[in-house]
Amino acid sequence: MCGIVGYIGPKQAQNILLEGLRKLEYRGYDSAGLAVYQDGRLNVRKTKGALSALEGRLNGSPLSGEVGVGHTRWATHGKPSDENSHPHVDQQRRFSVVHNGIIENYMELKEELAEKGYSFTSETDTEVIAHLMADLDDGDVVSTVRKAVRRMKGAYALAIASVSEPDKLVAVRLASPLIVGVGEGENFIASDIPAILQHTRNVYVLEDGEMAVITRDGVELSTTGGQPVNREMLRVTWDAVTAEKGGYDHFMLKEIHEQPKAIRDTLAGRLKDDSVDLSWELSGLSDDLKQIDKIHFVACGTAYHAGLIGKSVVEKVARIPVEVDVASEYRYRDPILTPSTLVVVISQSGETADTLAALREAKKAGSKVLGITNVVGSSVAREADEVLMTWAGPEIAVASTKAYTTQLIAIYLFSLYLARLRGTWSEEELKRATAAISALPEQVQRILDAPEAIQRFARSIAEHEDLFFIGRGLDHAVVKEGSLKLKEISYIHSDAYAAGELKHGTLALIEDGVPVIALATQPSVYEKMVSNIIEVKARGARVLGLGLEGDTELAKSVDETITIPETLPLFTPVLAVTPLQLLAYYTSIARGLDVDKPRNLAKSVTVE
Template sequence: MCGIVGYVGKKEASPVLIHGLSKLEYRGYDSAGVAIIEDNLLKVTKCKGRLANLEAKLNENPIHGAVGIGHTRWATHGEPSDLNSHPHSNEDETISVVHNGIIENYLQLREWLSAKGYKFMSETDTEVIPHLVDYYYKGNLEEAVMKAITKMEGSYAIGVVSTHEPGKLVAVRKDSPLIVGLGKDEFFIASDIPAILNYTRDIYLLNDKEFVVINEDGIKLLTEDGDEIKKDVFHVTWNADAAEKGGYEHFMIKEIHEQPKAIKDTMTSRIVLGKPIALDKITITKEQLANIDRVYIVACGTAYHAGIVGKYAIEKLARIPVEVDIASEFRYRNPIMNEKTLMIVVSQSGETADTLAALREAKKYGARVLAITNVVGSSVSREADDVLYTWAGPEIAVASTKAYTTQLIAMYILALYFADCKGTLSTDEIESIKAEMLKLPEKCEEVLKHKEVLQKFASKNFMHKDMFFLGRGLDYAVAMEGSLKLKEISYIHSEAYAAGELKHGTIALIEKGTVVIALATQEELFEKMLSNVKEVKTRGANVLAFAFEGNETVEKTVDSALYIPKTAEILAPVLSVVPLQLLAYYIAVQKGCDVDKPRNLAKSVTVE
């Protein structure tokens, strides 16, 4: 959500900020702006809409200066507008601020500041920050920012510049991601690595309530009490090209095609035939596992759907009962947790606000927390007891694809490790599943070759307003993810249903021409699934089915079918989700939607 970039150096700040913001467009936004200090004056340019609008304004009226901050805003308080866009400044335009997150007590602060004579121009929560900094400013910008945050409740990543100290940038974070880039005679702040990767690969990862003070002399890291901090430099190893389209029309289709490699990379060194499952530095012993009496998998959105597959896998293979919870609901239902609880949190970015809150709640109760995430150094990875990384590489499109499939692989790795510890599967059974897992990248490549059926179906059905996804068992879990992908990028209303529930109300929605996507990869449930498909066909539905190769009898029941390579049933979700991703993509393209940046959505949801 939102994007921050800041620069202090010897270059013109404006192009650096615009370039950085362009690399953060994937996070979702509805307005953009910059504040640059030019000749000891604060120059602010901002506007509603895409970054191109901001660039056009800056081309007409350039700002020259080597210190500045930039922002892409995703509206929370106040509609998208020029006025509500960031940066926000104090009344005499000597202090300017960019902010990600939500100041929860902004109304009280606004009332308090108004009583002291401060005037507000926007509807945003952010505007209280420059006024607070102004109120506390007594000749030292970092001290003023430190005092200001003691009054603020909520989440934030903040960048501040001021004409009082024109060569300085001060930044701080709490529950919202912020990194510091270390260049040669130049320094950066940013919400995410791609924003600064063209300039440096060396960064500091800020923890909550850690400050950075940057000026032309260098950089200082401080605690909230003003004590200096020493940090290790984190060196980014992945290539900047990984965050480029590489000839594809959209990031989403590129990332769908990157799944075979991502799946393989996530298994590398962890799944090796003839050797025990390797969990990096995670050491959950047989004795510790035996002491665990409750397992929660907690996540949001696509990661939650991966968690549902994880529940099936862990319960089936390791015979451990698992509850799956939506992170935004978890901590509000007073869950039962103690030192015998294992929580598995799943977050692509490692910065998901609700997932972080659930993690912290679990830690209060003494639970052990294992994180599955794609981002090294993220908040989730630093705060969890154990981390299992998904090596998907940077995922830029808002709608997650390769992050999901690698999360599934991580779940299978955990399930097999637990099964081995508990002795619920024989060595031969474990080796058989491992052998099938190692074939998944090649089989995923095969699925990607069969696009014609999906493109044809999309071209004939993109105009529909409703679609339904049906499945049983693991197929139902995948149907949920397929439905979400379609909603996210095509704006078609879609729902996923457990096929056995049709008779309990859902079938009332089926009429002539209703589009139904049916998954039928579970052999034990195959005949039952076909019966459910016949029920919707009888009522006029237009059905596209997905089944394993060899089950061509499904064609007698449906209108169209696509067959995926045969694999172990429990691993089917890794392959069956790929055509659902492609289907959503082709439908969205047919509709002319902004595939990589769907409306109202953000890549990383860092506010509750």
């Protein structure tokens, strides 16, 4: 997720672009840049680091001109660096491109263009777009862009300036957000409404497969195939603070609702021929993955809970023994590490101090390390032998939501790829799993579209000070994450237990009226789980049951029910955690708390 701004009008573009990027810096902050047209040239300034670094560079060498595009980056292809920063230009600087998204076939296009003599100065997929347009240039920027996007696969929001037609900007959208702001004698492009709200409240929201040609005096909308689009203009009534959150009351709620897109982005380019293909990402581990005899998942907090899911999934799918450790304990227990041990470290930021310490301990012992992280160029990304990126985009809220679900997706992909490499699952099983994982974004969206039952239960538990979660199998790992979410933003004391352990002591905590959230999504232990629910009900608990659509039995044993769409039992954690995230959010709201900034907590723990 990156921030895009474009401007054409009578004013100096630099200041308007910088102002817009400040409003979008929450979308990415590892590099920034501008391209401004003046006197037959596209002049570019870009730099690694926060937007302030770019502003410092421009103070000494400002850009003059009334047309331009700007970008603040959340790195996907290529580590944060001056060279990888946007905007990107072709060799003759005829086109300047800023881009949010992932071009899945960029390597294929890059190799083709390299054979034609085009040279590349960055590691990004975006630079390929600039060279591709130069290669297809027919003298008409709109026609050239249309030809280029027909060659591109993946997700993209593009803003393009050209030397040949400097009185136009072109915007294109496919699966990444993009809007066009309409002013008086000036017009704008942006990833999100906050960037332009100071200048206009009139916007067009581009849909997938649409493009806009923007001049000083007007905006023309069409499909990328050339069909005109008639779209009613949206009048924005939000205030600026609300607009930064996309109309949501809090960043956490916005990020919960971004999960379908984050899952799609993390799957993008990794599913091929009804199976999972990570060969290009994990090429350095290909031989090791066939030989490893043990895997350690190591992480902290929410990422540790993803590792608990990973243990069950890898052991079931790839039949390799797995241990899971809290990173802060890992190196102090003197783990048994050998060259045939694979250590998988999970960290949203890639900078978690305890996780980095575990990574270094593993490498020192001669073990291979796979990193799962959300930040390109982070310490985990640099120091691990190979990396599986999660494409969640920046998380602003302290409580992690979309980072967790994309970590699960990365673990599933890794497990299925291992199964394919080692022959532990049949082609038919892999095909069925690939179909199921592809359906998850739409299924998560269905849950998000119907939050009413969750809201009601949240209001009913807001005055309680104690609450319990129970589950079996994969559900036990999920309730640990649900419990953490609730306690960190609502401050309600919450514990998660393996339901089968209730009689071994924890049943003593159940009394009249105490809320219990019980997950029953795993067919192999369903009957036993219902028995455990009856046990807590008999002691006076008020139970919210979370089960699968079509389950008519669960409602007979609980006080209220929430259902999730049916999927393979392996993948229910992605769906089951979504209502638990919403439950934590709405409970915190009911208690009048600051959802995005819970007390005593920080987003990234960079000290041990």
